[in-house]
Amino acid sequence: MDEERRFPDFEQKWQKAWAASSKPAADQPGKKTDKDFYILSMFPYPSGRLHFGHALPYTLTDSIARYKRMCGCNVLNPMGWDAFGLPAENAAIEAVRRGEKNVHPARMTYDSIEAMRKQMNAFGYSFDWDREVYTCKPDYYKWTQWLFLKMHEKGIAYRKKARVNWCPDCKTTLANEQVETHVKDGEDFQACFRCGTPVEPREIDAWFLAITKYADRLLSGLDNLQKSWPELVTSQQRNWIGRSEGVNIDFTIELRAGASGSGPLKPPGESDPNTQRETLTVFTTRADTTFGVTYVAIAPEHPLVDRILKLVDPRTHKRITEFVKETLNMTEQDRASGDEKEGVATGMFAVNPLNGEKIPVFVANYVLMYGTGAVMAVPAHDERDHEFAREYRLPMKQVIKPAPGSDDEVNIKQEAYTAQGVLVDSGPYTGSTSAEAIARIGADLKSKQSGGPVVNYKLRDWGISRQRYWGCPIPMIHCAKCGVVPVPESDLPVTLPDDVDFLPTGRSPLTDHPAFRSVKCPTCGADARRDTDTMDTFVDSSWYFLRYTDARNDKAIFDPGKAARWTPVDLYVGGREHAILHLIYARFFNMFAHDIGLTAHQEPFARLYAHGLIQGESRRVVTDEMDRYVSEDELQRLVDAGKVEPGQVVRRIEKMSKSKLNGADPTTLVSQYGADALRLTILFAGPAESDSVWDNDGIKGPYNFLRRWHDLALSAAPLVEDLPQMGADCVINAASKKLRYAAHVLVERATGEFEGRFALNTVIAKAMELVNEIRAFIAAENLSGPCKGAADPTLPSRWSLAEAFDILARCMAPFAPHTAEELWHALGGKQSVFETTWPKADPAALVLDEIELPVQVNGKVRGTIRLPATADKATMERLALENENVKKFVEGKAIQKLIVVPGKIINVVAR
C-alpha cells in the first residue's frame, strides 16, 4: 500500500471518544423485555493473535449490536477469555525446553489477552468490557468449581474407572467428542482433535458428568430450536445423542463348567447338574427378527466374559483371553474401522425366550458396549451378523419376507435382507408386519418379564478429568477413611498454585506439588489428598454466558434476577466446529442451572448463527528436492529463478494457518486500510454463514467506497450546510425523487437484514449504490456554493441531498462506525451518530412516479414500457401492445391471454 495514504486518519480519534463516553448496559434484575438484547459471539482462546476466525464473528456481532443500540435497545455484547487450556501450557513447556527462564502459562495467557484486546479495540468493536471474564482467574473458576460441587451433590458428577482416550503427545485424556477420525496412507485411525496424534486407550479413575441423564431433554429441546438454529447443528446434535427405540430381550444363558468353544457347536444335553442359569439381556431394534437368531454375541468388555473365563476349559480360556486382550488394546473406534469381524466361541449356549432354541454365545469384536453390550445375531437380516456368520460358517435363518407389492429380491445366502417386511417361520407372529411384530413382541416380553421396549442413546457421560496443569482444579478430596469428599463450599476456590513444575510426565503436575496435594479431610480431619486432576476446559466455557449477566458478583455465581433480565442469549454467533462439543455441553449446563433454580429457561441460546470460515489459498511446491508450503512471494522468486515449474505447485483452499503460510493478518490490514475498510470487506465478501476465501484485492472495493463517500461528503458539505427547515408543501423534482428512493431502499434493506437473515453484503451493496446515486445527482443538479436562504430555488434538491447523506451515515454506522461518525459530524451532526435513532423508511419515498415495466411475449422479454406508477391495468395493456418490438413478435398471432402483474411484468401470450 502506498506511503502517501492519508485516508482514513480519524479512526483512533473516535475510538478514544467512544471509550470516554461509553455507558454500561443497564442490568437491573427483572423480566426480560423486547428491548433487552443479549448478543454474544463465542469467546476466544487467547492465542495472542487475532485472526480472521475472530474478525468475522466479532465484526458481525458488533454491527448487529450497534444497530440494536440505535434502535433503542438495551444491548449486552460482552467479551471474555477461554483462558485455560493446553496451547499455553504446551508453549510454556517448549519455552522451558529451549532454556527460557520465568516462563509460565499464566503469563503467556495474560500477555496474549492484552495483545488481543488491543487488536479488538483497533477494529472498533463495542464490547461491554466491564463484564470481561477470564476463565483462568479464581473469581471465575471458583464458580466453575461450585457448579461441579452442585453436580456432585445431585449425582451428576461422579467418579468411575473407565477406559478413556489418551493422547500420548498432550499426555492427557480426551472426551469421546474430542477424538477425530484421521486418514493417513489409506488407513484411518483415531486422533487427538488438538494435535492429531493417534490416541490410545487407557484405564483410569476419572470424574464424569452424567450428561446422559439429560439425553432426552437435550434431544427434545432441539425441536424448539428447529427454526432458530441451523439444521446443520441440530441434526448433528441429534445424531450425536443418537436415540434409538428398541427392545431388550432376556436370553437365559447356561453357564457350564468345562465348556469348550472348540469343535462343533452343539448344545449340551438336558440337565447338566453343573449348569448355572443367568440372564443375558440383548438390545435390538429388530425384535421382529427374533425367530431368526442363530447365535448371540457379546462385547469383549462385557462383564459376563469374566464369568465365562472361570468356567471354560483351558484352551478356550486362552483363546478368549488373547482375543479380548488384543481387541481392547485398540481404541473403540479403531476397532470399528478394522474390516475383519472376528470372534471366539465361548462354548456357552443361550436360550431364545421366544422359541426356546439353544444357540451358541460368541465374544465378538464388532459388538460394542452400547445398549447392553450384547446382541442377538440374525445373519439373514443384518449385514454385520451376516458377515460374521459367513466367516464362521454359522447358520442363517430367514424370518422376514418382502412386504406385498415389494419387488425386493431376497437371497440370504448372498446378502442379508435388512428391510422390514412380513414375518415367516416366526411362530405366533408369522404373518405380522415387522412393525406390528416389534410392538407385539415388545409387549409380550414385558408381560413375561423377560425384557420389553427400551430407548437407548449413543451419547456417553462426559469424562472431564485431565492430567494437566493449566486448568480448573477439581474441588474434591480423597480421604483414606471417608473416601471421596467434596471441598466445602466455604473453602472455594481451590486455587491453582503458580509454582508447579508443569513439564509433562504423564502424571498430573499437581500430584508433585505437596502443598497443593496434602490437605486435611473436611469430614474427619485426617491427612488426605486433593484430587490433582484439572477439568476439561470445555467445562469452563459451558456456563460463561451466564456469568456475563452478573460478572462482578463475588457472593454468588450470578444473581438469578440479572440472568433472567438477559437470558436466553438472543443471538449466539460462532463457528460450526462447535456444533456438537461446546453447544451440547453449554445446553447441558444451562439445563442443570435451570434445575437448581438459577435460570428461567432450559435453553441458553434462542437463536444460533453459525458463521463460515475465511480460508486462504495455500501453495505447496512438490519437486524432487522439496515438498513444502511456500508463501506467494517465495513462490514468485522460485519461479523467477527457474527452480520451480508452474506444474509443480499445488494450490489449495484451506483453513488459514501459520504452517501453511496461507494466512492474512487482519491487524496488519487494519493498519493499512483502516478498520472500517476491513470490517466492510469481511461482511461484503458474501453471506457470513458461508465459507469464503480471503483475497487481498477484495478490500479495494470497500476501501474505495469509503473513500468516495468521504470525499463526496466533504466536497458536498457546503451544499447542505445551514439549510432552512423545509415546509410540508415542498415539491421535489424527479432527480430528487430518484435519490430519495435509493436512500429509503437502503433503509428498508438494512432494517430487513438486521432483523432477519443478516445478509449484510446486500446492505453494503445498497449503500454503494446510494453513493453512486449521490454522485450522479450532484453532477446532474449542478449544485454549487452555499445555500442562499429560504428563497434559494435549489433548496428542495439540497434538502434531498442532505437527507441522503444523513441516511447513509446512519445506515452505515453499524458497519463502518468510524467513517459514519466522522462524516456525520462533518455534515453538521452535533451529537454522536450512535446517539441518533435508526432511520425509518418513508413509504412515500419508496414509490416512484414513473416505472419501467418489462413486456414479455410468450415468456420472453421483448420490450419495456415506461408509465406512471398509478397507471391502471387497461393503460398497461395498451402501452404494452403499442410497443414496437412487442408488436413485431405478436404479429400474425392471436393473443390468447394477457397477464398483467402490476409493478412487475406484462406477459402477452400469443399463438
Place this chain on the structure above:
RNA sequence: GCGGAGGUGGCGGAAUGGCAGACGCGCUGGACUUAGGAUCCAGUGGGUAAAACCGUGCGGGUUCAAGUCCCGCCCUCCGCACCA
C-alpha cells in the same frame, strides 16, 4: 452407508415464481497526467454488423412465466459412521 450444505460470468456474489448476473473485483477503451499499480468517464455472460438465438451442474415435469416449485440423476465440500 447415514445426515447436512452447496453447484449462477474470468472471480466474490445478487435475484417475495415475474427483465438472471444487483454490488464489488478483474478486464477493455477513453480522459486527466512528466508518470500511473492514483483518480474520473464509458463498456463488459456467450453470440451477432445488428437482430435472432443460447445461457443458473444434467434429464424430465408443473406454470402465461422456473436459478427459484415437483420428480429422477451427477458432482463438490462438511460432519457421523459396525450404535444391533
